[in-house]
Amino acid sequence: MVEISRRRAIEDVASDLFREHGYAGTSIRDIARALSVQGASLYAHVSSKEDVLWAIVDRAATRFERAADAAEADAEAQRPGDPAEALAALVRAHVGVLTADVDAAGVFVHEWRSLDPAHREAILSRRDAYEVRFRRRVEDGIAVGAFGMTDPAIATSTLLSAVNGVAGWYDPNGRLPAARIADHLVDLSVRMLSNA
Amino acid sequence: MVEISRRRAIEDVASDLFREHGYAGTSIRDIARALSVQGASLYAHVSSKEDVLWAIVDRAATRFERAADAAEADAEAQRPGDPAEALAALVRAHVGVLTADVDAAGVFVHEWRSLDPAHREAILSRRDAYEVRFRRRVEDGIAVGAFGMTDPAIATSTLLSAVNGVAGWYDPNGRLPAARIADHLVDLSVRMLSNA
DNA sequence: CCTACCGATCGGTAGG
DNA sequence: CCTACCGATCGGTAGG
Secondary structure, eight states: OOOOOHHHHHHHHHHHHHHHHOSTTOOHHHHHHHTTSOGGGGGGTOSOHHHHHHHHHHHHHHHHHHHHHHHHHHHHHHSTTOHHHHHHHHHHHHHHHHHHTHHHHHHHHHSGGGSOHHHHHHHHHHHHHHHHHHHHHHHHHHHTTSSOSOOHHHHHHHHHHHHHTHHHHOOTTSSSOHHHHHHHHHHHHHHHHSOO | OOOOOHHHHHHHHHHHHHHHHOSTTOOHHHHHHHTTSOGGGGGGTOSOHHHHHHHHHHHHHHHHHHHHHHHHHHHHHHSTTOHHHHHHHHHHHHHHHHHHTHHHHHHHHHOGGGSOHHHHHHHHHHHHHHHHHHHHHHHHHHHTTSSOSOOHHHHHHHHHHHHHTHHHHOOTTSSSOHHHHHHHHHHHHHHHHSOO
């Protein structure tokens, strides 16, 4: 990947380190060392360590949101009013964002607690809104009989945990390409919600 | 809960803080403050900060292992050779350990990366062995037709992510008791593996 | 369990 | 992007 901007290179390196050692376990000097510069030099590009975390998390959140927008529009265009199809599209989109940048996605999933209070609040409400999109499809699917009876809140939380788990084991050089992994997650998700 | 030992009280407080702020984000003085003593006083009871993390993680791992032992023995006694029953018992046992001490279990799930290399290696191999117990049931279930065709490795990783997700939202004072949550997770897990 | 303290490292700034 | 530096905090020790 060609380096587009120094700022972006800092965020990419930080995503990798935050994912591996956590935000608190990564110092500004660790990030600088990976870029072969002095710690203080980073402050020409970022205003604080938290600023870097927020940039990573905000961008990842935006990607998840946009991918869900496109997935729902697409599902609605192809099979209008089909909750199972819409949910499958949401899961596929989610796995796509996750595998496209597993470091940033992993930071989004695990490190939001380290954001300062205002950012933390903002990201939590976006996460809630995002989860609601999934839960609505679960509820609609139950209502029309496409899914079996279950507790929609628990089922949706469990489904998102299952899908987010991909961030814990996905390897870009592993035996399965991202698209095949998405196929599996879609299949497992729909099965989980279907009647036995 | 009555305080059994000072050492144990330190670990309980540390479980709470490590889970909320992460290992690196929690200082020895943070733990001490929660116990109303000076930071240096903790060293009368623990040899290092990592020693506390290891104690929490090791104990949690042992609980998961013992609960799985009992669950498999029980399932084998009641319905010998039934992979779906054995898997259900494993999931129920896992959720039981998780909800019995959600702080310690959450630290086990998320903070093992912060262990020193030897402990990290040890816990990873125990985690692998634990996952194999689940995967064997998944494979056997597919072989006898109790479960639908799927990739056993991906299905098992996804199942464990789904179940571990409980640590992220379980609230001891929430609307559902732990036993009901376990019921739901068993149901969702078995559905996920069953034929559609 | 306390006070007093150690060297190391932290996030961040000044000034170039 | 560098050197030089700031005050604060870190994990941990000594000695009581």
